[in-house]
Amino acid sequence: MDLSPAAANTLALALGYALGAIPFGLLITQRAGTADLRSIGSGNIGATNVLRTGRKELAAATLLCDMLKGTLAVIAARWLFGEDAAIAAGLGAFLGHIFPIWLKFKGGKGVATYIGLLLGLIWPVALVFCAVWLAVAIITRYSSLAALIASAVTPPLLLWQQQMPLAALFAILSAILWFKHRANIRRLLDGSEGRIGAKG
Numbered sequence: 001m002d003l004s005p006a007a008a009n010t011l012a013l014a015l016g017y018a019l020g021a022i023p024f025g026l027l028i029t030q031r032a033g034t035a036d037l038r039s040i041g042s043g044n045i046g047a048t049n050v051l052r053t054g055r056k057e058l059a060a061a062t063l064l065c066d067m068l069k070g071t072l073a074v075i076a077a078r079w080l081f082g083e084d085a086a087i088a089a090g091l092g093a094f095l096g097h098i099f100p101i102w103l104k105f106k107g108g109k110g111v112a113t114y115i116g117l118l119l120g121l122i123w124p125v126a127l128v129f130c131a132v133w134l135a136v137a138i139i140t141r142y143s144s145l146a147a148l149i150a151s152a153v154t155p156p157l158l159l160w161q162q163q164m165p166l167a168a169l170f171a172i173l174s175a176i177l178w179f180k181h182r183a184n185i186r187r188l189l190d191g192s193e194g195r196i197g198a199k200g
Helices: 005-020 024-032 047-051 056-081 083-098 111-121 123-140 143-160 164-180 182-190
Strands: none
Touching (some): 005 056, 005 083, 024 056, 056 111, 083 111, 111 123, 123 143, 143 164
16 A cells, blocks of 8 residues: 555554554553542552552553553554654554543553653664663652653753754653643742652
């Protein structure tokens, strides 16, 4: 099937959104019989909030699934439609995770999916992101701060590597990620942000 670039990108965006919108955190915790994830801690459906249930294995499973749905989206789009479409699929997966239609557009904050997209598009930069995240998280025990710093580093690193389309994509994703963390930023500034491993 010979598609125009616009059609390929549109289909890739839709494919990415469909995969990204799967709310793994909610599905995994429901299947495990925990309380509704949206009533715990921040109410977020991501791995950090799943950890607040006290079930580390559920948080790990959520993190892995939220990452891999981004990776799968870009790999599938690349195989079906080409490299440019993979970037469109990445945007779609990120938007799907954050604004899933199934949950009235109230999804996660995008960190795990961001990493999964990096893995699928340019895996060495994913390793840098994870190294920065881990270092900040160990030092501060703030998951949100670790994500904010790691996502701020990523676009300039891609620019330095002359990966212009990816730098543009991840600049957009980082801006959205920071916007979704605006409440966390306020809590970080006033000292009330929850630390990794804290319940409630």
